[in-house]
Amino acid sequence: MAQISQDNRGLRLVVRYAVLCLIAAIFSFPLIFMIVSSLKPSSQLLADAHSFRALLPVGDISLQNYFDAFKRAPVALFIFNSVLVTGVTVVASLALCSAAAFAFTFVMWKGRDLALTVILATLIVPFETIAIPLLLEASKLPWIGAGGITWGWLNSYRVQIVPFIADGLTIYLFVQYFKDLPGELIEAARVEGASWFAIYRRVVMPLSGPVLATAAILKFLVMYNQYLWPIMVTQEEQYRPVMVGLQYFFQLNRAWGEIMAYLSLITVPVLAFYLYLQKAFIASIASTGVKG
Amino acid sequence: MKHLKWSVAAVALIGWGSLASATETLSMWYHGAGNEVEMKLINQVIADFNASQTDYAVELQSFPQAAYNDSVTAGALAGNLPDILDVDGPNMPNWAWAGYMQPLTIDESKIANFLPGTKGIYNGKLYSIGLWDAAISLVTRQSTLDALGLRTPTLEQPWTGEEFEAALKAAKDSGKYKYALDLGMAWTGEWYPYAFSPFLQSFGGDIVDRTTYASAEGALNGEAALAWGNWWQHLFTEDYAQADQDGADRDNGFGAGDYAFSWNGNWAALGALKAFDDTLFLPAPDFGKGPKIGAASWQFGVSAKSAHPEGAAKFIEFALQDKYLADFSNGIGLIPATPSAAAMVDNYKDGGPLAVFFGLSNAQGMVRPVTPGYVVQAKVFEKAANDIAHGADVAATLDAAVDEIDADIAKNNGYAAQ
Numbered sequence: 001m002a003q004i005s006q007d008n009r010g011l012r013l014v015v016r017y018a019v020l021c022l023i024a025a026i027f028s029f030p031l032i033f034m035i036v037s038s039l040k041p042s043s044q045l046l047a048d049a050h051s052f053r054a055l056l057p058v059g060d061i062s063l064q065n066y067f068d069a070f071k072r073a074p075v076a077l078f079i080f081n082s083v084l085v086t087g088v089t090v091v092a093s094l095a096l097c098s099a100a101a102f103a104f105t106f107v108m109w110k111g112r113d114l115a116l117t118v119i120l121a122t123l124i125v126p127f128e129t130i131a132i133p134l135l136l137e138a139s140k141l142p143w144i145g146a147g148g149i150t151w152g153w154l155n156s157y158r159v160q161i162v163p164f165i166a167d168g169l170t171i172y173l174f175v176q177y178f179k180d181l182p183g184e185l186i187e188a189a190r191v192e193g194a195s196w197f198a199i200y201r202r203v204v205m206p207l208s209g210p211v212l213a214t215a216a217i218l219k220f221l222v223m224y225n226q227y228l229w230p231i232m233v234t235q236e237e238q239y240r241p242v243m244v245g246l247q248y249f250f251q252l253n254r255a256w257g258e259i260m261a262y263l264s265l266i267t268v269p270v271l272a273f274y275l276y277l278q279k280a281f282i283a284s285i286a287s288t289g290v291k292g
Numbered sequence: 293m294k295h296l297k298w299s300v301a302a303v304a305l306i307g308w309g310s311l312a313s314a315t316e317t318l319s320m321w322y323h324g325a326g327n328e329v330e331m332k333l334i335n336q337v338i339a340d341f342n343a344s345q346t347d348y349a350v351e352l353q354s355f356p357q358a359a360y361n362d363s364v365t366a367g368a369l370a371g372n373l374p375d376i377l378d379v380d381g382p383n384m385p386n387w388a389w390a391g392y393m394q395p396l397t398i399d400e401s402k403i404a405n406f407l408p409g410t411k412g413i414y415n416g417k418l419y420s421i422g423l424w425d426a427a428i429s430l431v432t433r434q435s436t437l438d439a440l441g442l443r444t445p446t447l448e449q450p451w452t453g454e455e456f457e458a459a460l461k462a463a464k465d466s467g468k469y470k471y472a473l474d475l476g477m478a479w480t481g482e483w484y485p486y487a488f489s490p491f492l493q494s495f496g497g498d499i500v501d502r503t504t505y506a507s508a509e510g511a512l513n514g515e516a517a518l519a520w521g522n523w524w525q526h527l528f529t530e531d532y533a534q535a536d537q538d539g540a541d542r543d544n545g546f547g548a549g550d551y552a553f554s555w556n557g558n559w560a561a562l563g564a565l566k567a568f569d570d571t572l573f574l575p576a577p578d579f580g581k582g583p584k585i586g587a588a589s590w591q592f593g594v595s596a597k598s599a600h601p602e603g604a605a606k607f608i609e610f611a612l613q614d615k616y617l618a619d620f621s622n623g624i625g626l627i628p629a630t631p632s633a634a635a636m637v638d639n640y641k642d643g644g645p646l647a648v649f650f651g652l653s654n655a656q657g658m659v660r661p662v663t664p665g666y667v668v669q670a671k672v673f674e675k676a677a678n679d680i681a682h683g684a685d686v687a688a689t690l691d692a693a694v695d696e697i698d699a700d701i702a703k704n705n706g707y708a709a710q
Contacts (some may be wrong), residue, residue, distance in 0.1 A: 072326055132369060136409055139370035216509040231359040232366035239327070247356030248326025253559065254543070 010177065022205050029055065034267070036067050038260035045256050065261035069249070072258060075265060083269055085160045085241060086223040090166045094212055099171035100166070101174030102200045106186055116175070122168040128228070134163060134230050155236045164223060170215045177211035178204065213280030220273055241267040317351045318603050319374035321364065323590060325354035329623040336619070341610045348603040351374065368392045375598040376607060380407035380421055381419055381588025382660040382670065384412040388419045389664035389707055396598045407650075409587025409657045410629040420593035421608060423617050424626035427653040428487055428585045429573035431546060431554040431564050437572070440466060440552070445574050447651050453523075456577035460532045463552035472550035476683065478542035484674035485660055487555060488524070490576060495520040497631040498672050500697060505663040506706055509699040510671075513690040514580075521686035523579070528681050535681040558649040559625055565645055573648045576656055587657030588639060591627065604696045627653050632655070664707040668700045 032055050037045045039061045048054045069075055082226075103109070104116045138153045181204065189199045205212075207234040227243040234240050249259045274281070308508055322340070324330035333352060338350045353374065355363050361383065367373045368390070377385055387393045395417040403411060403421055413418030437444055440462040445451040451459065463472035476483060489499055494514030500508045511517065528535045547567035558563070560671040564571045576583040592611065594604040617633035620626065621640060627649050634650050636638040641647065660666055676693040701707060 022390070044543070047545050049540050072328060135366055135370055139372065151372075152372075155368060228362075231362050232370075233371065235321070235353055235355075235363060235367060237354070244356065244359055247358040250358050251327050253563070254539075 031267070032050075035264050037121075038082070038257065038264045040257055042255055042257045045112045045260070063216060064078070065255075065257035066265070068255065069258045069261045069265070072255075073245050073248040073262070074237065075245065075262060077100045078240060078242045079266060079269065081157075081239060082224055082241040083244075085157055086155050086220055086282075087196070088157075088163050089161045090216050091169070092161070093170055094215060096166050097170040097215065098174045098205065098208065099200060101178055102172050102196075104171070104175050105178040106199070107196060116171075119168045123172070131228060131232065134229075138163070144168050154233050155239055157239060159233045160226065160230060160239070160241070164226075167219075170219060172209070173211055173215050173218075177208060181207060185282075211275040217274060217277055217281050221270070222272060224228060234283075239279050240274055315346055315349050315353050316600050316603055317419070318348050318376060318598075318600055318607060320350050320352050320376040320607075321355045321360075321367075321374045322352060322354045322378050323360040323380075325356045327624070329621075333616075333619050333623050333708070337616050338607075338609050341607050343605075346431060346599065346609065348606065350607055357382050364392065373595040375595060375600055375604045376592060377595055378590050378592050379412070381409065381412055381420070381422065381591055382482070382485075382666050384420050384591065384593065385414040385662050386664040386667045387593075388414045391596050393419050393593045393657055394598070394601060396421065396594055396605055396608065397601070398536075398605050398612075402609065405631060406629045407587075407627070407653050409589070409659055410591065412588070412591045412593065414662055416587050420591035421612065422589055422591035422625075422630055423505060423611060423620050424589055425587060425629060425653050425657065426557055426559065426589045427587075427627055427649045427657065428555060428557050428576070429559070429561075429578065429649065429652055431556050432552060432572050432574060434570040434572055435568075435569050435653070436463070436552050444572070445577075447648075447655050450575040450583045451577040455578040459553070460530075462525075464532060465554075467550075469552045470545070470550040472552050473527065473533065474537075474542065474545050474554040474556070475527070475533045476535040476537070476542055476555060477533070477535060478539045480674070482630050482670060484677050485670040486586040487557075489660065489673060490586055490656075490658060491524065491579065492517060492520045493521070494576065494581050494582040495580040496579075498605065498661070499669050500661045500663065500665070502661060502680060505661065505665065506701060507696040512676075512697065513687070513694045517690055518687060520579070521680050521690055523687055524677065525683070527681050529683075535678075558627060561646050561649065562625055562639075573646075573652075575652055576628045583653060584658045585656045585662060588659045589655060617706055665697070665701055665704065669697050672696045672700075 036055060037048075037056050039057055040048065041060055041064070044059050045054075048059070053059070078288045100119075104112060138159050143150050143153060143156075143158070153162075185203055185207075186199060189203050194202070222247060224241075225243055226241055230239075230244050231243050234244070246259075246262060249255060249262055322334055324334060333351065333375050334354075338352055342349050357667050361380070364373070364377060364379075364387070364644075377393075379393070384393065388395075391617075397421055398418070398421070400418065403418075406421070407425045408421035409425040411418060412422070434444070436442075440459065441486075442459050442462065443451075443455070445455070460472045463469055476487060479487075485499065492498065492512075497520050498511040498517075501511040527533045531655060541550065546564060547558070554564070558573075561571075561573060564573075574594060576585050592608045594601050594608070598604050612629075614628075614630060614633040616637060617628040617630060618636035621628040621633065621637045625639070625644075627642055628634045628637055631650070634647070635642070638644055639646040640650050648703075661669060674692050679689050
């Protein structure tokens with residue numbers, strides 16, 4: 001009897017892993033296709049597209065598409081711009097939104113609930129509806145730089161960063177997470193005479209690893225995939241991000257191999273960032289049920 | 293006092309000197325980012341212009357084509373348009389009406405022999421001018437026509453609608469092809485009105501009534517339009533063409549022998565010639581009101597906010613030289629705007645492999661509706677054509693399209709001058 005039970009357990013394990021491997025394979029197919037295709041000439045890529053060869057590095061394999069992609073567009077500049085804009089926005093967003101959420105969760109002040117409701121209500125407003133008013137605003141804002149005061153933020157990094165630092169979703173994530181922290185910790189710190197800032201910095205934030213990872217990944221994806229706003233505000237090539245750069249490859253006669261090479265290159269920062277934070281991200285999903 | 297006089301004279305001299313040598317910067321936006329050859333050509337024109345005089349210096353900012361129109365619209369909203377911009381021909385009336393562009397003042401005798409589709413004329417005024425045009429043809433092979441026992445149509449004697457039908461049926465019945473006709477259904481957007489509305493116009497219909505531009509009633513849902521809609525739908529119900537096409541099939545299908553005929557532009561012609569040495573580029577069939585193909589490609593114009601419209605016009609006039617028309621044609625394969633430039637291009641000179649496209653453009657080219665409302669009408673037409681291809685009721689779909697177009701015209705007060 002014990003032997004049969006042991007066999008069943010082993011069989012179940014095999015089946016479970018087989019199913020998981022199958023699901024993993026299905027999800028990894030697009031990535032494998034992209035990377036493998038980036039090594040093939042366009043004609044072979046299209047010819048292989050309808051067979052299993054599409055997922056295999058066979059035939060005329062080379063890095064030529066990567067060289068051609070760098071010739072067609074300033075790929076390194078676009079990746080740098082995206083990483084810079086995304087990185088600064090993510091860091092600033094985590095700092096600002098977590099502080100706001102702290103104030104909404106732990107500090108009692110008049111109008112707090114109403115303010116939070118208004119902020120959460122912005123979640124249902126699509127960006128497209130505010131894009132034009134935001135553009136008009138951004139084109140007239142002042143900036144103090146080395147050359148004194150200038151007017152208009154177009155063609156800059158700041159115009160791609162500042163409007164996206166604070167957002168309702170990130171604040172909501174932090175508020176939800178903070179609500180689950182033991183209130184005794186905050187009370188104890190207050191009794192000890194700690195200031196609100198000290199509690200935020202020394203008590204709450206050290207316990208917020210999972211939500212920081214989740215908020216960072218979600219913000220990273222939103223910012224890294226920005227397209228509409230950059231084409232509205234960056235007429236100069238030197239400030240363009242990767243998604244606008246992708247359009248450089250969509251000519252009348254499309255070079256699919258180069259497109260795949262470019263996509264492979266711009267996917268690297270996303271994968272690296274996700275892999276770096278994935279443990280905390282999964283922990284956060286498990287604890288809050290929030291997913292991207 | 294003597295010193296003061298000398299000082300004044302010196303200041304005046306320096307001021308005059310700086311005025312005499314002042315070079316105004318002209319900003320220019322262009323849609324060719326990512327196209328290495330095109331960018332090299334436009335940069336050469338700019339370098340030559342800047343070296344040819346000292347009054348103006350053109351500075352280029354290039355955009356990827358897919359993002360260009362949105363960038364211009366955003367630039368206009370933010371008051372940030374350049375002096376010179378390029379515009380896709382059918383969009384020009386909308387940009388002129390919306391106040392993005394001003395009339396182009398160049399010596400019109402210099403464009404007298406330009407292909408009709410290269411001239412962007414709206415409300416009787418020239419707003420833009422193109423260095424090239426594009427044309428569509430029915431691509432096939434001589435061996436295909438021979439095997440199917442079909443007459444080779446010519447510009448003077450294109451196929452009639454019945455002959456075209458017989459050709460499609462013969463190709464289908466031969467069993468040699470996946471589909472008789474590759475319409476390019478994998479492409480979306482402007483391809484639909486550019487490539488397919490000429491069929492409608494050949495039937496006698498149109499996207500909008502061009503006599504008034506005040507309504508689509510009768511033009512898009514009259515007898516002729518219904519005939520077009522039924523014919524268009526039967527292409528798919530008879531399995532002559534596929535309503536849903538894979539992009540790879542569009543790019544490679546004709547070369548792989550999957551289609552007997554391909555409705556495609558001159559930009560793809562060299563690839564077709566490379567695939568088969570007996571490739572033919574046939575004129576559009578005549579469905580009763582003459583054979584038609586779309587005309588007008590990208591053109592240059594002056595932004596309404598330009599502080600130096602005369603300088604911008606001077607640059608555009610400079611770019612219209614035959615040598616540049618020929619260079620662009622050699623580089624990107626499009627049709628040179630003048631016969632003299634065509635004669636300088638191996639592909640388009642008499643006897644050249646693509647010379648037929650110059651004739652097609654000249655004889656069959658028809659610009660899309662010259663109205664600011666076209667940008668909306670094009671999308672409505674695209675949706676209607678796509679719905680009909682997928683089996684929607686023809687009359688109801690066209691009536692709905694007319695309602696949508698008319699509502700847009702009414703909402704914009706008939707697109708009267710602002």
